[in-house]
Amino acid sequence: MTDMIAWSVGLGLLGALLGSFIATLVIRWPQERSVIHGRSHCDTCDMTLQARDLVPLLSAALARGRCRWCGAAIDPMHWQIELAALWIGCVAGLAVAEPAALAGAVFGWLLLTLAALDIVAFWLPDRLTGTLAVVGVATGLLGVTPDMTDRLIGGVAGYASLWAIGAGYKALRGRAGLGGGDPKLLGAIGLWLGWAMLPAVLLLAALTGLALVLIGTASGRSARMDDKAPFGALLAIAAYPAWLFLLGYAP
Structure with missing residues (x-):
């Protein structure tokens, strides 16, 4: 049971981090914008985001889904995909507590x-x-x-x-x-x-x-x-x- 919880927590946290990247990719790739180059920024005011703005799920919750500088609404796809990625990791860890979970x-x-x-x-x-x-x-x-x-x-x-x-x-x-x-x-x-x-x-x-x-x-x-x-x-x-x-x- 302990192994299952450890795998679930670890993969859930990894999923939340990857979810942030996945959300950025989903938003930018169809627009032919670079996903890798350049720092993260607000799509409305173009202000460069700081570390405190990039914590998956938590940053959006604390900012109430809005940019700290211009107040524009952050695309909800960010937190939705982060949450889904976290859930996927947690479920995988609970399903099988071994490397197959990864x-x-x-x-x-x-x-x-x-x-x-x-x-x-x-x-x-x-x-x-x-x-x-x-x-x-x-x-x-x-x-x-x-x-x-x-x-x-x-x-x-x-x-x-x-x-x-x-x-x-x-x-x-x-x-x-x-x-x-x-x-x-x-x-x-x-x-x-x-x-x-x-x-x-x-x-x-x-x-x-x-x-x-x-x-x-x-x-x-x-x-x-x-x-x-x-x-x-x-x-x-x-x-x-x-x-x-x-x-x-x-x-």
Whole structure:
């Protein structure tokens, strides 16, 4: 129990720190702004932020979500992503108190970044999806469940299944129904979870999307068949619970 708490606290703190970077990346990358170069600054008044302004979650809470200099509202995406990254780390540590917890947390943090980018910009960068795939293969080679055979089959099956669905939809309707990044993302997820978990990921993603549509309809927002939706984000959101479920059946 002590080990689980230690892993959870450690990965949670690491997640909060990484969450700050992830939020900056999600906001700046689609705008083609540098994420690495230059010091952090207020997007409204351009004032350089000090160390006291950069403590994940705490700084925003103490400043009540506003810049200390100009009073402009800070993009809530910062604290939302920091909180999500902290939660991912804590849950990974509680799920498995061993180095595999770090692998699971990395999986969750990469999924969080992809989901946020898809929600904000309908964009799943190949570099990030490729990183998810490569790290998935690496964890398999290190012996993390599932084994490499299941992972490789999952990678091929994940990509091929969504690519076929997208190609079929385009042939029938004459327009794209899936983005080009969605099959790549499901393929990368398959390299983490193996082929057997892919149906569960697709089902959970579809149910999550349906729930969001129903909530929107109940609140008075109409839905149309040609509305654009970030399906990649739904896949990413579904994949992390699938990893947690997989742990319960790991040998």
